[in-house]
Amino acid sequence: MTTAQEQGLPYDVFSRACPSRGTLEHVTGRWGALTLGALHEGSFRFNELRRRVDGVSEKMLSQTLQALERDGLVHREAQPTNPPRVDYELTPLGREVAERLLALIHCVERRMDDVLSARRGYDEARAARTPLTG
Amino acid sequence: MTTAQEQGLPYDVFSRACPSRGTLEHVTGRWGALTLGALHEGSFRFNELRRRVDGVSEKMLSQTLQALERDGLVHREAQPTNPPRVDYELTPLGREVAERLLALIHCVERRMDDVLSARRGYDEARAARTPLTG
DNA sequence: CAGCATCCTACCGGATACTG
DNA sequence: CAGTATCCGGTAGGATGCTG
Numbered sequence: 001m002t003t004a005q006e007q008g009l010p011y012d013v014f015s016r017a018c019p020s021r022g023t024l025e026h027v028t029g030r031w032g033a034l035t036l037g038a039l040h041e042g043s044f045r046f047n048e049l050r051r052r053v054d055g056v057s058e059k060m061l062s063q064t065l066q067a068l069e070r071d072g073l074v075h076r077e078a079q080p081t082n083p084p085r086v087d088y089e090l091t092p093l094g095r096e097v098a099e100r101l102l103a104l105i106h107c108v109e110r111r112m113d114d115v116l117s118a119r120r121g122y123d124e125a126r127a128a129r130t131p132l133t134g
Numbered sequence: 135m136t137t138a139q140e141q142g143l144p145y146d147v148f149s150r151a152c153p154s155r156g157t158l159e160h161v162t163g164r165w166g167a168l169t170l171g172a173l174h175e176g177s178f179r180f181n182e183l184r185r186r187v188d189g190v191s192e193k194m195l196s197q198t199l200q201a202l203e204r205d206g207l208v209h210r211e212a213q214p215t216n217p218p219r220v221d222y223e224l225t226p227l228g229r230e231v232a233e234r235l236l237a238l239i240h241c242v243e244r245r246m247d248d249v250l251s252a253r254r255g256y257d258e259a260r261a262a263r264t265p266l267t268g
Numbered sequence: 269c270a271g272c273a274t275c276c277t278a279c280c281g282g283a284t285a286c287t288g
Numbered sequence: 289c290a291g292t293a294t295c296c297g298g299t300a301g302g303a304t305g306c307t308g
Contacts, residue, residue: 011246013239014168016189020246024239028162030300034148046270055150057302062271072252083269084308093248100238105158107234109145112154114227118206164281180290191282196291217289218288 023071027097031056031064036090037105039074040098043089073097157205161231165190165198170224171239173208174232177223207231 011020026032031053038044038052050061065088068074073094078086090098108115145154160166165187172178172186184195199222202208207228212220224232242249 009243011243013243014172014186014188019250020239020243023246023249024167024242025164027238027242028167030159033158033162038148052148054148058271059303060301063301070253070256071249072256073249078270082308084271086270093245093252096245097238097241100234100241104161104231104234104238105147105154107231108158108161109143109147109154111227111230112145112157115157115205115207116153118227119204122204122206192291193283193293194281197281212290216288218291220290 026064026067026071027073027101029064031060032068033101033105035061035064035068036073036094036098036101039088039090040095040102043087046086046088049088068094160198160201160205161207161235163198165194166202167235167239169195169198169202170207170228170232170235173222173224174229174236177221180220180222183222202228 012018013020013024015021027036034053034056035049038049044052046061046065049065050056050058053061056064065074065076069076072091075089075091075094076086077089078084146152147154147158149155161170168187168190169183172183178186180195180199183199184190184192187195190198199208199210203210206225209223209225209228210220211223212218
């Protein structure tokens with residue numbers, strides 16, 4: 001119904017070879033998703049972002065930003081001052097993607113209690129099936 | 135503006151310790167996203183899903199489905215027949231999540247040409263800066 | 269401050285073989 | 289058919305040290 005091919009679109013993420021898979025992974029990856037989410041709030045410097053995205057290492061933030069910049073989702077603005085100052089912000093394309101992403105993130109956050117109770121149910125049912133030291 | 139804390143929500147994916155991070159990773163992970171996307175089209179048997187999600191291994195599909203079932207996003211219906219028949223489908227919660235996810239996937243698919251041209255631009259600019267053999 | 273280079277480990281994930 | 293169990297390589301990703 002909403003499939004890419006059915007709409008005649010040239011890119012279909014369900015195909016192994018489609019380049020959209022790579023970009024989707026940059027966008028939804030562990031740090032990509034949080035970085036885009038953070039940047040939706042505005043422009044940030046490198047270390048500001050690092051503090052905002054709790055737990056990300058310097059290396060991974062750097063890699064993530066490069067991938068997102070390469071995909072045209074993030075704009076990097078470096079000022080040749082001393083000390084250096086670099087600001088990151090979303091491009092129009094990045095904003096478009098980030099909005100969909102945030103809708104997803106907020107949906108998960110909102111329904112988190114249901115998820116946690118589902119987990120308890122699942123684990124209890126399993127524990128019942130495997131009495132001891134499963 | 136759209137931050138979890140600013141809305142007074144109890145779960146904030148930007149915090150390292152928040153359980154919503156784990157669920158978000160199940161949902162947006164390499165195979166989780168494609169599996170949810172596929173299941174949005176209807177109910178599927180295990181091997182139907184495997185064919186639909188091009189490239190997924192038996193092992194990863196199995197793991198992915200278990201994680202999604204545990205999080206209450208997927209319902210597993212096993213019939214004790216021989217040969218066995220197991221059907222997977224989204225729960226109402228899963229449908230809610232999958233719709234947001236598909237909006238994101240389709241957005242990426244739609245704008246894929248812009249992504250690819252951004253990549254070419256990025257790579258050319260880099261190549262110009264590093265004349266030969268980096 | 270804003271990174272890059274290096275090292276090292278955990279685990280993601282594919283291939284294969286086996287079970288009910 | 290619908291999985292589980294095992295082995296194994298590649299890489300994601302953390303820690304550390306250095307640069308401009």
